[in-house]
Amino acid sequence: MNPKWHSRTGRWLLWPLGLLPLAWLVWQARFVGLGPDPAEYLSGFSGEWALWFLLAVLTVTPLQRHAGWSWLVPYRQPLGLLAWTYAGLHVLVYCALWLGWDWSALGADLKKRTYIVAGMFAYAMMWPLALTSSRRARQRLGARWKKLHRLVYAIVLAALLHVFWQSKGGVGDAALYALIVIVLLALRWRFRAPSIIETK
Amino acid sequence: MAFKSDIPSSEITPESVYLRRREFMVGAALAGAMAVSPQASASSDLRALQYRKASAASPAGYFTDETLTPFDDVARYNNFYEFGLDKRDPAKYADRLKTRPWSVTIEGEVARPGTYDLDDLLKQQVLEERIYRLRCVEAWSMVVPWVGFSLSSLLAQFGPTSRAKYVAFETLYAPEQMPGQKPSFFSTIDWPYVEGLRMDEAMHPLTIMAVGLYGRVLPNQNGAPLRLVVPWKYGLKSIKSIVKIRLQEAQPPTTWNISAPEEYGFYANVNPYVDHPRWSQKYERRLPTGLLGINRIPTQPFNGYSEQVAGLYQGMDLSRLY
Numbered sequence: 001m002n003p004k005w006h007s008r009t010g011r012w013l014l015w016p017l018g019l020l021p022l023a024w025l026v027w028q029a030r031f032v033g034l035g036p037d038p039a040e041y042l043s044g045f046s047g048e049w050a051l052w053f054l055l056a057v058l059t060v061t062p063l064q065r066h067a068g069w070s071w072l073v074p075y076r077q078p079l080g081l082l083a084w085t086y087a088g089l090h091v092l093v094y095c096a097l098w099l100g101w102d103w104s105a106l107g108a109d110l111k112k113r114t115y116i117v118a119g120m121f122a123y124a125m126m127w128p129l130a131l132t133s134s135r136r137a138r139q140r141l142g143a144r145w146k147k148l149h150r151l152v153y154a155i156v157l158a159a160l161l162h163v164f165w166q167s168k169g170g171v172g173d174a175a176l177y178a179l180i181v182i183v184l185l186a187l188r189w190r191f192r193a194p195s196i197i198e199t200k
Numbered sequence: 201m202a203f204k205s206d207i208p209s210s211e212i213t214p215e216s217v218y219l220r221r222r223e224f225m226v227g228a229a230l231a232g233a234m235a236v237s238p239q240a241s242a243s244s245d246l247r248a249l250q251y252r253k254a255s256a257a258s259p260a261g262y263f264t265d266e267t268l269t270p271f272d273d274v275a276r277y278n279n280f281y282e283f284g285l286d287k288r289d290p291a292k293y294a295d296r297l298k299t300r301p302w303s304v305t306i307e308g309e310v311a312r313p314g315t316y317d318l319d320d321l322l323k324q325q326v327l328e329e330r331i332y333r334l335r336c337v338e339a340w341s342m343v344v345p346w347v348g349f350s351l352s353s354l355l356a357q358f359g360p361t362s363r364a365k366y367v368a369f370e371t372l373y374a375p376e377q378m379p380g381q382k383p384s385f386f387s388t389i390d391w392p393y394v395e396g397l398r399m400d401e402a403m404h405p406l407t408i409m410a411v412g413l414y415g416r417v418l419p420n421q422n423g424a425p426l427r428l429v430v431p432w433k434y435g436l437k438s439i440k441s442i443v444k445i446r447l448q449e450a451q452p453p454t455t456w457n458i459s460a461p462e463e464y465g466f467y468a469n470v471n472p473y474v475d476h477p478r479w480s481q482k483y484e485r486r487l488p489t490g491l492l493g494i495n496r497i498p499t500q501p502f503n504g505y506s507e508q509v510a511g512l513y514q515g516m517d518l519s520r521l522y
Contacts, residue, residue: 029491034491035273035276035277035287035288035488036269036270036273036276036277036487036488036489037277037287037340037485037487037488037489038489038490038491039485039489039494040287040338040340096494097485097489097491097494100483100494100496105480105482105483108480109479109480112475112477113477113478113479115478165478166478167388168285169281169285169387169388169389169459170285170384170386170387170388170389171386171388172384172386172387175386
């Protein structure tokens with residue numbers, strides 16, 4: 001596949017693929033049901049997929065630098081937007097099914113509960129990145145674009161804290177995500193030198 | 201410690217009938233196996249029990265006319281971490297649990313300590329139905345028709361001494377049957393699961409030992425063959441698959457309190473005014489819920505059993521002793 005295929009066709013094909021979990025969810029809701037407590041099921045499902053896509057975004061750079069897979073770069077935008085989509089679903093489920101649109105309950109949660117604050121921070125920070133993810137925005141922002149999009153590290157750390165702080169009974173899942181993030185960040189650290197040359 | 205019963209003696213199963221229970225149960229089991237009921241599904245595999253039904257005429261608190269949570273939801277949505285952290289894990293894996301023969305060890309401040317066969321213990325008990333609200337600390341709730349007997353009548357079999365101030369319970373420890381008990385670096389829980397009640401809570405007529413639900417033997421995932429049910433406390437107090445009961449003078453340790461003391465106290469009374477540090481306890485989702493009808497209802501103090509149990513906690517600061 002030539003590089004143009006990935007940036008023209010491939011990255012659009014990622015969307016139906018990335019939305020397969022959502023389609024699976026709709027299928028389940030329609031044909032087998034989501035169980036007696038959809039609130040719990042849906043928030044776990046949407047939160048986990050948001051995090052997996054976020055981790056996928058972070059694998060692009062190491063694979064590009066380490067394995068020379070630069071053809072992956074065009075996929076970073078749809079991967080990021082998919083993370084933002086599932087995170088949006090996660091927040092929607094929380095507001096609708098956990099809080100029943102009770103805004104005073106949201107206020108109380110944001111005041112008292114650090115894991116909700118961390119999660120909300122992560123989601124809020126995804127917005128500027130989603131809104132400036134297009135090629136046009138990237139060109140317009142120039143060097144500032146790269147700085148802005150470093151927010152992804154803050155997002156992933158806040159998301160990890162959110163997962164750790166909501167754990168109950170075991171932190172196995174949270175530890176797995178944390179391990180993956182540590183590996184992905186360590187791979188960047190090692191190959192930092194070339195990126196410094198890139199930025200002026 | 202005797203509890204004055206307001207059950208008319210006419211409602212109590214005569215001994216002659218009671219002694220024929222086994223024949224009845226065999227008959228009922230056959231009938232159950234042959235019955236074709238649209239609601240039966242998974243429940244039809246389980247042996248039917250003979251018991252006294254709860255009704256509006258039962259003592260206050262024994263019955264509620266709220267909509268029952270369907271059997272399939274009660275038996276497929278469980279927190280029983282011995283079988284996994286996911287709510288669906290217990291229904292998937294609990295068939296590994298061997299519930300017969302089953303013995304229960306009674307020790308501590310009792311006249312007749314020892315290890316007893318569960319079926320021998322059950323011979324001394326008359327089963328009755330209790331339709332209780334079950335409020336999980338995670339802010340969801342169900343309405344469950346349990347079948348069991350009062351814990352006080354069980355404890356009476358062993359003659360508690362005057363030094364018995366607390367009752368400690370312990371769940372089976374058997375990692376080969378309960379995969380969630382296998383040692384894990386990431387687990388924040390020490391097995392076996394332990395729980396406890398103050399003596400007056402244990403002797404309260406609403407506190408029961410359940411051996412069934414929906415008229416049938418308890419599904420393994422619901423804590424077979426013997427579990428505690430304390431309807432005014434969060435579900436985590438209602439310890440499952442009990443193998444040991446110890447009466448003692450000191451307050452016993454409890455699993456969730458050990459795991460996260462700032463989140464779970466010894467009492468764990470349902471209380472909308474004391475939040476869990478990570479979520480509000482003001483409301484609960486009464487299951488089953490849908491995507492549109494989320495069935496979010498206000499949580500009641502003592503889960504709606506204030507009239508029966510608030511007196512046990514008079515003078516206690518329940519925001520501190522949560």
